[in-house]
Amino acid sequence: MDEQPIHLTSNPAEMAKLDSTDQARLILARLMEGGQEDDETCQAFDRLTKLLNDDAATANKDSSICNVIDDVCVDTIMSYLDMRQADMVRGHAVLTASAYLKAAGDGGSSALRNFFFDRIKRGTYDDYIVAFCVAAAIFPVAPDMTAKMFLSEGFLPSLDSLMRRKWKSRKVETACLEMLNAASMNSQCREAIQKYCSDWLEEVVDQDPEELSKAIHSADPDLHATQGSIAMRRHSEAVQHLAAVILAKLRAVPSTPQTKEGTDNRIQAANTSIEDLTRKFTTMLLTDPDNGKRHSVEGLAYATIQPAIKEEVAHSKQLLKTLVKVLGDAPAKSPLTYGALSIFMNLTRYQPAQTDEEKKMSQLKAYANAAGKLAPTNPLNDNEHVSQRCKLVFDAGIVPVLVTHSRHGSVASLSIIISIIFALSVTTSLRGQLAQQGAVNLMVAAWTALPDTEMQAKRSAAQALARILISTNPALVFGGTRARPQNTAIRPLTSILPPDPAADTRDLLPTFEALMALTNLASTDDDTRTTIIRTSWPEIEEQLLSSNHLVSKAAVELICNLVQCVEGIALYAADTPQAANRLHILLALADAEDEGTRSAAGGGLASLTAYEAVVKGIVKRKRGVEVVLGMCSEETEDLRHRGVVVVFNMVSCEGEAGKMARKEMRENDGVEVLKECARKSRRAEVVEVTIQALKVLLEEET
Structure with missing residues (x-):
């Protein structure tokens, strides 16, 4: 940072008198000085984030505040991402770091790379911790930039000797594994982790602290070592759990195997299977839900991508009940909420319907990819198995928890909630109970709340709503003084009458189900019929001449109900x-x-x-x-x-x-x-x- 005298002040009025560059200098000086309360530090980061965001929006880069953010300033910002900082401070620092990388462009990318490898070259435990924490925090906000850094030649192989050191640092191990965990979201990084890190990840997971403790005690009865202590020179339980999550990601979404002759193929057969990892996560969650839920939920979110694991988890009543409770207790918009929702989405997801032509193309692709061997469809993914899993998830009491979370969730979590209800609504026998437990109001509210950019989620919400309303009495669904008026369901249903313009193939099922639901609503009273006509008539009339006789019939049946009111007759x-x-x-x-x-x-x-x-x-x-x-x-x-x-x-x-x-x-x-x-x-x-x-x-x- 330029050597100019700066008078430190926290007075907002005085700060406002300074230009953006001087304000940035002042804030950075305060952050370097340290010693502030956490809330003051967060406020400083918030002000700096706003300045950087404003700077990124301006076209004049000559006066950019990034020009005064040198290597020392970057070091200061990034050091606040250290795991030893308060979570609140780290959260605000991530936003500032993200804003800086966006505003600085290539310069920011270069500064981040220099900071990271400078810390790695120093080689102290403290520097490793900071470097790994920064990589873990930045990966989600700048994945491409961080992936290039992560995949730099020689970096991943160097972690092997670090993690196999005789004397271990629990914080270094944790920071390193947090970095690998974040990086494993990227397919190229995941393949590199599989190649260079899977051996010692297996060792970490397979370690049995109890057996080691007994061996030490038999050799020296006077030595009392605790699990994870330096005396044992072994890994802590938390480190084991985190390593298990990374392995779960590698097993659930496997990398493309390297089979060319002459290559240094270090990929070995997995010692720890996805089933072993699932049992580990299950045990963690059931025996120590307070300390083990973060890693176990994240691990299960990936493990349940596999059909066999879906079956195992869905048929464990105790595990499902625990997961529902974890979701119910999880804070809104938290990683724990997103992870638990992902598990239930995996358990209930149906395979997309395919036309005969699409099935033939899929078979040809599978044949080509398998070098002449046609890959069979896993029977555990068929509709019968998915329907059974949906019933088990519903019986675990998921719907009321989804209703509660939908009121304060993010767009991402709301989309997952919709997909779960959408899957549950396929089973006809569940629709009445879904309505009783608030799914109708949930789908109407979700459709209204989601922005138009989330059109696929909005269509799913409307179709789930249609399915429920086909099979239930509107008077029971919308009755009562606290119920949502049934006319609020008309706009969502109308939105799926035309086919999805973004779809590659024309799917008329949403159209048919919406017409059936509107017919059911139109059987109630003249006010509802009038609202349907005023809201939906052009779309309804268009479906009368559909080439599909089921759609055409459904449209005529709806009109048969609509002409019972004056506006319909007219x-x-x-x-x-x-x-x-x-x-x-x-x-x-x-x-x-x-x-x-x-x-x-x-x-x-x-x-x-x-x-x-x-x-x-x-x-x-x-x-x-x-x-x-x-x-x-x-x-x-x-x-x-x-x-x-x-x-x-x-x-x-x-x-x-x-x-x-x-x-x-x-x-x-x-x-x-x-x-x-x-x-x-x-x-x-x-x-x-x-x-x-x-x-x-x-x-x-x-």
């Missing part, structure tokens, strides 16, 4: 070209090939023909009366019932529309059609309506 009874066209489409669907579609369209016409304008529209439409009479000739009695109700409404209509309808019915052999319908029908209500319609036609004839 869509078809108004004297406009749009209304006439809608009626034309409904008549065409009443003559569709699919029986369910014909039935739904007939139900809509049965309601609409109570109005003169609709009767007139059918009579004027070519083949309109013919389609209606065709319904009366259907083999299914339900369809014939709809048809004769439509006929009765039309011939009973007063005024000019009624006269036209009766005339058209007679000219299209309506009397004979109705007589045949009466002979074929067995249900009293069908026969009764048919006879009434016949009576009206025959009376006018005479």
Whole structure:
């Protein structure tokens, strides 16, 4: 930092009088001076972070405050990332370091690299601790930059001799493993760790402190050594746990093996399997949940990527209950919360649905990657096994905990919560209980809270909501004084009526499920029907002509419910070209090939023909009366019932529309059609309506 006299001050008013460069000098001088309370140090970092962020946003780099941040200043900032600092201080220092690297660009990258390797070259335990802590803290915020530093030639091999020293430093081991743990998120770093560090990681994990203690005692009964002490020259339990987490990441997401001849292939067969590590994490969590939960949860979050481990964890009731409790007690937006949520997401995740073409392409890729050997799909990932795991997770009491965490969680954790509920909602038998435990309100709130940049999570929330509402009574879900009004579910459901524009293939399942859910809501009251029409009508109408008959049928069924309200009737009874066209489409669907579609369209016409304008529209439409009479000739009695109700409404209509309808019915052999319908029908209500319609036609004839 430039040698200029600086008068230290903490007065905000005086600080405001200084330009940004002088403010930065002053803050850095205070940080170098040290001796402040933790909250004062955090405030200093916050001010410096703001200055750096403002600096990064400006185009003029000549006056950048990074110009006054020399190697000594960088050393000062980075030293506050030391694990021996208070967690609060480290958290604020990470934000400042991140802001500096962003503002300084290539200069910041060079400064970080110089700081790191300068500390490593010094070779003292204290310098190792600081260097490793800095790498661990910076890795998540600048992964590419830190990975290049981490993969520098000779660095990883040098850790072998350090970690195998006769006299060990617990803090050096911990700091080194924290760095490896952070680095193992990167695929290239993970491969390098597998190559150079897996042997001594195995040794750390496999160490048995009890056996060593007995051996020392038998050799020298007067020596009393504790686990992890320097006297034992062995690793602490915390170090073992952290090493196990790193191995779990290597086992769960294996690196690409090096098989070329002539290469220095140091990758050996794993001594500690992913199953062994899972049992270790499980034991840690069940026997010492307070001290072991951080590492055990992180380890299980990676181990449960493997299908066999998913089954093992899901079928351990005690472990699931403990994980639910850990999640319930975990602070919002904490790594522990994210790790526990990741475990449940892994347990409940279904494999993505594939078209026949996609399955063929996957098989070809697997064949090519396996050098001629087709990789079989793991049966533990099939829908049956996933469904069973979902039931076990649900029975462990996960949903109320997810509801609580969703209120204060980050966007990332909320997305995971949605994916868990989304998976649970696939099982029909769970949907009613999901609604009872607050999943409907959770999905509505999550859809509303998530930004549009998280569109995939929003669509998943809406689809989970649709599934639950298909299988539950809206009056029970939304009843009560404290319940969320059911109209709040309409916008999320509407959002998934159009296919996902970002998807490579067109998936109509969300559309179908949304239509079914809206149909269920539309069965309740006129207020809900009106809201659906005002919010969703263009999207609903578009699905009427879907090439998929299930989607088309679902859209007609929804319309059948919507035309029970005044606003729905107006869509078809108004004297406009749009209304006439809608009626034309409904008549065409009443003559569709699919029986369910014909039935739904007939139900809509049965309601609409109570109005003169609709009767007139059918009579004027070519083949309109013919389609209606065709319904009366259907083999299914339900369809014939709809048809004769439509006929009765039309011939009973007063005024000019009624006269036209009766005339058209007679000219299209309506009397004979109705007589045949009466002979074929067995249900009293069908026969009764048919006879009434016949009576009206025959009376006018005479």
